[in-house]
Amino acid sequence: MNFTTRKAIPLVLLLLLGSVFYALFAGYTPDETLNRSASYYASQTVQDTGAQNVVTAIIVTYRGLDTLGEVTVLFLTAAIVGLVLAHSKAPKGRSGSGFLPSGELLTTGTRMLVPVILLFGAYVFLNGHLTPGGGFQGGAIVASAMLLMLLSDSAERFSHRLISRIESSAGLTYVILGLLGMLFAGGFLDNRILPLGSFGSILSAGAIPLIYALIGLKVGAEFSSILTSLEATEDSQ
C-alpha cells in the first residue's frame, strides 16, 4: 500500500460517515411534544419521587439499576488503572514524579482552597434533587480537591486504605438501600423507603439525597484512587 492510498482511506471513510451525518442533519425536525416515556417522567416524577430535578429522578430512581452498573464500571476502571500502573510504582517515601517542589503560593493556596472545594462538592451532591448537579458532578469536584493536594505535595500519599474503605462502604450502603427498597417500597432502589417530605426542601424526595451522597462519595473515591495511582508511578527509568 503506497502513501497516498493510506492517506485517502480515512478521508473516504469520513466522507461516507459525513454524508450519513448530513442526511440525519438535513432530515431532522425537533419534536413538538415529548415522547411517551419522557412525558411520563415529566408528569409523574413529583408524585412518584418528590424530586424537583427530573434528570436526578431518572438517574437515581427510575434508572437506578443502570446507575449502579455505571458506578461499577467506574470502579472497574479505577481497579484496572491501578493494576496496569502497579508495576511501575515509585518506591515508598520517594516522590512519584520528578517535579520540582511546589512553591509557597501553591501550598498556601491549596490549604485555603481544599476545604472550600470539598464543601462545594458536598453541596453539589446533596442538592442534586433540587438543582442541576448530583453525585457524579459532586464526586468529580471532590476529586479535584484531591488533585490539588497531590499537586501541592506530591510526596504525601493518601492512605489507599482510607480511599478504598470510603469507596467500599459507600457501595455496600448503596446496594443495601436498594434492597431495602425491595423490602419496604415498590422495588429495587425505590426512594420511598424514607418519607417524601415537602416538595422543594433539602430533606425531601425520600432516599434520593442519601443515595446521591453515597454515589458522590464513591465517585470521588474512585477518581481519587485513579489520580493517586497515576501520581504514584515513577517517571524516569
Place this chain on the structure above:
Amino acid sequence: MNLVQISLATGFLLILLGLYGALTNRDILRMIVSFTIADTGVNVVLVAVGYLPGREAPILDTIPVAEAASRITDPVPQALVLTAIVIGLGVTALMLAYAYRLFRARGSLDISEFTELKW
C-alpha cells in the same frame, strides 16, 4: 439556522474531526485526545436531540408541576449524557494508563513502532 441545528452541526463536526484525528495521527497521546473530542461530539448531538424549541430545563422549581409535560425539554437524553461523560472519563483514564505502559515497554508513543498486531 436555529439553536438545534447549530448544536447538531457542531456535534457532527466534532465527531468527524475526532475520528479524523484518531485515524491520521501516529502519536498515541494525540489519538487519545482525538477520541475525547469525538466523545464530546456524541454528547453534544445527544443533548441537541433532546432539546425542544421554546422549552425550559427539566427542573421544576419555577415551572408548575401540572404544566411540566408541556414546558420542559426531554430529560432522558440529559440523563444518558451524564452517564456517557462519566464513562468517557473512565475510558480516557484507562487509555492513558495503557499509553504509559506502552511507553515504558518501547520508549516511544509512535503507533508505527508497535507492529505485533500488524498483518
